[in-house]
Amino acid sequence: MNTKLTEQLNITYPIIQAPMFLVSNVAMVTEAMKAGIAGCIPALNYRTLDELRTALRALKANKVEGGSFGFNLIVNKSNIKYKGQLEVICEEGCDFIITSLGSPEETINQAHAVGIKVYCDVTDLHFAKKVESLGADAAIAVNNEAGGHRGNLSPEELIRLLHGNLSIPVISAGGVGCKADIEKMLSYGAAGVSVGSPFIASVEAGVTDDYKQACVDFGEEDIIMTERISGTPCTVINTPYVQKIGTKATWIENLLNKNKKLKKWVKMVRFSIGMKATEKAAKKATYKTVWVAGPSIEHTKEILPVKAIVANLVN
Numbered sequence: 001m002n003t004k005l006t007e008q009l010n011i012t013y014p015i016i017q018a019p020m021f022l023v024s025n026v027a028m029v030t031e032a033m034k035a036g037i038a039g040c041i042p043a044l045n046y047r048t049l050d051e052l053r054t055a056l057r058a059l060k061a062n063k064v065e066g067g068s069f070g071f072n073l074i075v076n077k078s079n080i081k082y083k084g085q086l087e088v089i090c091e092e093g094c095d096f097i098i099t100s101l102g103s104p105e106e107t108i109n110q111a112h113a114v115g116i117k118v119y120c121d122v123t124d125l126h127f128a129k130k131v132e133s134l135g136a137d138a139a140i141a142v143n144n145e146a147g148g149h150r151g152n153l154s155p156e157e158l159i160r161l162l163h164g165n166l167s168i169p170v171i172s173a174g175g176v177g178c179k180a181d182i183e184k185m186l187s188y189g190a191a192g193v194s195v196g197s198p199f200i201a202s203v204e205a206g207v208t209d210d211y212k213q214a215c216v217d218f219g220e221e222d223i224i225m226t227e228r229i230s231g232t233p234c235t236v237i238n239t240p241y242v243q244k245i246g247t248k249a250t251w252i253e254n255l256l257n258k259n260k261k262l263k264k265w266v267k268m269v270r271f272s273i274g275m276k277a278t279e280k281a282a283k284k285a286t287y288k289t290v291w292v293a294g295p296s297i298e299h300t301k302e303i304l305p306v307k308a309i310v311a312n313l314v315n
Contacts, residue, residue: 001314004169005192008117008137009068009095012036013314014192015182017199017306018173019072019098020148021045021292026058027204031306033059033067036314040098042072043085052085056092068095070119076102090114098140099131101149108135119171123151128162138169140194146174147197147223147235147294156188163189177299179313195313197294203305211291212303214239220298237291 003014017024017032019040029039046052052071059069071089075082078101089097090110096117099107108118112135119138120131128139141162143155151158155175162170169191176182176193185193199205201215214237224238236242304312 001186003186003191005138005171008169009038010066011038011068012066013310014186015310015313016040016070016098016171016192016194018194018196020196020200023196023200023205023207025204025206026055026062027206028199028202028306029059029069030062031202031204032310033062033064033069035307035310036066037310038068038070038095040070040072040096042074043089044074044079044081049081049084049088053088053092056089056094060093070094070096070098070116072098072100073107074101075099075104075107086110090116096137103134104131104136105134121173122162123153123158125161125165128166132166132168136168138171138191139166140171140173141190143172143174145295147296148292149234150174150294155185159185159188159190174294175296176313177296179315181296182313195296197296198300198309198313199306200293200297201300201303202309203303209303214291215293215297215300216302218293218297220295223293223295223297234292235294237293237297239291242290 001013005014013036015037017029017037017039019042021042022045024041024045029041032039043052046055071094073082073085086107093114094116096119097107097111098119098121100121104118104120111118117137119140120136121140121142122128122131123142131139139162141158142151143158144150144152145155155172159170159172170189171192171194172185172190173194176185176195177198182193201212205212218237222238223235225233226236226242
C-alpha cells in the first residue's frame with residue numbers, strides 16, 4: 001500500500017483516522033500511529049488553547065515510526081478560535097493540518113513556514129483547483145458517503161474528477177468500512193483514504209457506550225441527512241429524537257437565511273445550538289440523542305480497540 005500519501009506522511013498504510021468532533025482524542029490517535037496510520041483531531045475538541053497545546057505535546061511524545069498525527073481547523077469566520085488555534089499548532093508542530101469550511105490560504109502559508117503539510121477538504125473541482133493554486137499538499141475529496149458534512153458526488157465520480165485534473169494527491173473521504181472499500185478508492189485514483197465512522201465504536205473513543213453501540217446496532221439504511229445540527233446538511237443516525245425534531249431548517253431560519261447581512265449570524269447560532277446538542281448526546285445519556293455518523297457503520301459489528309479496527313481495514 002505504498003502511495004503518495006504514505007510517502008508524504010511516512011506512514012505504513014494510506015489511511016487517515018478522520019477528525020471527528022467530540023470523538024477523536026489523544027488516545028485514539030496514539031493507537032492509530034502505533035497501527036501504522038495517521039490520526040487527526042479537530043482543534044475544536046479543546047475548549048482552550050492550553051488544552052490544545054497539551055494535546056499536541058502528548059502526541060509528539062507518543063509519535064512512533066510509521067505513524068503521524070495532525071489537527072483539523074475550521075477556517076471560516078464561524079470559528080472565532082481559528083487564529084489562536086493555528087498559532088499554537090504552528091508553534092508546537094505536527095505532521096499535517098486538515099482545513100474545512102473556508103479558505104485555507106492563511107493556514108497553508110503559516111503551516112508551510114514551519115514544515116507542516118496542509119490537506120484541504122473539497123467537494124468539487126472548482127474548490128479543489130483553488131486550494132491547489134494556494135499550495136495545498138493534497139485535496140481531501142469529501143463524497144456523498146461521508147459522515148457528518150458531506151459532498152454531493154459519489155466516491156468514484158469525485159475521485160476520478162479530481163485525480164484527472166489535479167497535480168496534487170487526492171485523499172478520499174467517505175464510504176470506507178473495510179479493505180475492499182480502500183482498494184476500490186485507490187483504483188479510482190485516490191492516494192489514500194480518510195476513515196471516520198468506523199472509529200466511533202472504538203474502545204478509545206471519548207463518547208458514551210450508547211453512541212458506540214448505536215454504530216454497531218444501526219446500519220447504512222439508518223443514516224439520514226439533517227439541517228438541524230449546523231445549518232448545513234449533516235448525516236446522523238435516525239434516532240427517535242431526530243425523527244421528532246425533523247431534518248429541515250425552521251421557517252424562521254429559512255427566512256433569515258435570505259437576508260445577506262443576517263445569514264452569517266443565523267448559521268453561527270444554529271452551529272452553536274447544534275454542537276451543544278451533539279455534545280450532550282456524545283458525553284452523557286439523554287433523550288435528545290443526536291449521533292453523527294456515516295453509512296460506513298454498516299461494517300461495524302462490535303466495539304473494538306483502534307488497533308483491531310485498523311487491522312480489519314488492512315487485512
